[in-house]
Amino acid sequence: MPDTASQQPTAPEAAAGYEPTERTVPTRSRERAAYDREVVHSILDEAYVCHLGFVRDGAPVVLPTLFGRVGDRLYVHGSTGSRPLREAGRTDPGLPVCLTVTHVDGLVLARSAFHHSINYRSVVVHGIAHTVTDPQERRAALDAIVDHVVPGRSADSRPADEKELAATAVVRLDLREVSAKIRTGGPDDDPRDLALPHWAGVVPLARGYVAPLPADNLDPAIGVPDYITEL
Amino acid sequence: MPDTASQQPTAPEAAAGYEPTERTVPTRSRERAAYDREVVHSILDEAYVCHLGFVRDGAPVVLPTLFGRVGDRLYVHGSTGSRPLREAGRTDPGLPVCLTVTHVDGLVLARSAFHHSINYRSVVVHGIAHTVTDPQERRAALDAIVDHVVPGRSADSRPADEKELAATAVVRLDLREVSAKIRTGGPDDDPRDLALPHWAGVVPLARGYVAPLPADNLDPAIGVPDYITEL
Numbered sequence: 329m330p331d332t333a334s335q336q337p338t339a340p341e342a343a344a345g346y347e348p349t350e351r352t353v354p355t356r357s358r359e360r361a362a363y364d365r366e367v368v369h370s371i372l373d374e375a376y377v378c379h380l381g382f383v384r385d386g387a388p389v390v391l392p393t394l395f396g397r398v399g400d401r402l403y404v405h406g407s408t409g410s411r412p413l414r415e416a417g418r419t420d421p422g423l424p425v426c427l428t429v430t431h432v433d434g435l436v437l438a439r440s441a442f443h444h445s446i447n448y449r450s451v452v453v454h455g456i457a458h459t460v461t462d463p464q465e466r467r468a469a470l471d472a473i474v475d476h477v478v479p480g481r482s483a484d485s486r487p488a489d490e491k492e493l494a495a496t497a498v499v500r501l502d503l504r505e506v507s508a509k510i511r512t513g514g515p516d517d518d519p520r521d522l523a524l525p526h527w528a529g530v531v532p533l534a535r536g537y538v539a540p541l542p543a544d545n546l547d548p549a550i551g552v553p554d555y556i557t558e559l
Numbered sequence: 560m561p562d563t564a565s566q567q568p569t570a571p572e573a574a575a576g577y578e579p580t581e582r583t584v585p586t587r588s589r590e591r592a593a594y595d596r597e598v599v600h601s602i603l604d605e606a607y608v609c610h611l612g613f614v615r616d617g618a619p620v621v622l623p624t625l626f627g628r629v630g631d632r633l634y635v636h637g638s639t640g641s642r643p644l645r646e647a648g649r650t651d652p653g654l655p656v657c658l659t660v661t662h663v664d665g666l667v668l669a670r671s672a673f674h675h676s677i678n679y680r681s682v683v684v685h686g687i688a689h690t691v692t693d694p695q696e697r698r699a700a701l702d703a704i705v706d707h708v709v710p711g712r713s714a715d716s717r718p719a720d721e722k723e724l725a726a727t728a729v730v731r732l733d734l735r736e737v738s739a740k741i742r743t744g745g746p747d748d749d750p751r752d753l754a755l756p757h758w759a760g761v762v763p764l765a766r767g768y769v770a771p772l773p774a775d776n777l778d779p780a781i782g783v784p785d786y787i788t789e790l
Contacts, residue, residue: 383618386659427621441705442719444704444705452621486672526717528777532766534766543760
């Protein structure tokens with residue numbers, strides 16, 4: 329578990345952690361919350377997709393999407409025709425969003441149904457998404473999104489041309505109001521349940537990479553690059 | 560890819576699929592959308608957590624949570640003290656939510672940065688969440704949530720007692736306005752890029768189960784049950 333002492337950073341420590349707000353302090357299991365920058369970044373960087381929430385016609389919408397991170401800025405991209413990206417572009421001063429990533433690290437089996445749980449690491453980011461218009465920032469963001477999927481890949485692919493760039497909207501969300509939540513360890517059974525005859529423990533989960541499948545039309549002379557075999 | 564002919568079910572086929580609505584027909588990549596009941600259920604059932612979106616003070620909130628399915632009803636649970644569950648209970652006629660699950664099945668590497676993608680299966684459910692008060696439905700929902708994590712587990716654990724039940728809120732979301740979205744296959748490179756010297760293909764991902772870790776205080780005479788080794 330991360331050091332919860334960082335939850336209320338004083339001035340000299342502020343750079344190491346995000347400042348908790350009413351929205352980022354959970355009502356339950358506060359000991360699971362973390363605001364440490366490195367912890368937040370590592371959880372974000374390990375996720376292939378985020379779940380992006382926004383409000384449309386008064387109702388919530390949650391869509392999975394790729395994303396990238398550059399320092400304290402997150403980027404998502406999409407077709408200029410996609411609804412949320414159009415809305416982020418049109419709305420002044422931007423589109424209120426909530427961006428969440430979650431890793432399921434294990435299934436927690438307790439003797440009691442009540443104490444069943446999962447081990448997980450999640451990050452929730454609240455903020456306002458803005459369309460990025462600066463050409464240099466847009467290019468850096470698109471590289472970050474590709475490199476988020478496979479580190480090092482943007483340098484080994486054809487960069488977007490002007491037509492592709494024109495068709496792509498890039499939206500930025502700054503990491504300011506953000507928190508992580510982490511559960512680790514075994515089941516928290518009640519003492520009265522310990523003698524029950526049910527198996528208790530954790531079934532850990534891990535991400536598995538399967539052997540890469542070359543495209544049908546790939547030149548057989550092109551081998552699998554190291555940045556893929558090292559995943 | 561699922562049969563897109565089921566997207567506009569006529570009366571005799573209606574039972575097999577969910578009816579598309581304005582919210583469940585994507586603005587892009589419509590060929591990836593699916594409304595088949597079995598496809599939607601299988602994607603939901605394979606996910607350990609969903610991302611539940613709702614609106615608080617005009618802003619979106621997206622939180623990961625366990626869930627269970629009984630036929631065309633989804634259930635989430637939580638402490639009666641948790642904010643979204645309180646809101647679903649207080650609000651008449653319920654709390655507008657969007658519940659989304661996503662599986663990342665592979666990393667899709669194209670020659671061009673623009674055509675990078677992932678293979679995925681997602682389900683998005685729109686609807687109104689209601690607090691469940693019927694005791695029998697509440698018990699069935701809690702069993703479904705435990706069995707969603709490990710099928711068969713609810714029968715091999717101590718059921719919730721009255722005190723635990725009183726502390727647990729159960730919320731229901733009916734599967735009505737729902738769609739799946741699926742991408743499979745290799746990269747869609749432009750013909751002009753096929754001769755570029757970049758590796759292209761798919762890196763498939765798979766969920767891995769690691770050997771179960773018994774709780775420290777587990778009686779060593781209790782072996783790992785079949786329903787866990789069969790995961």
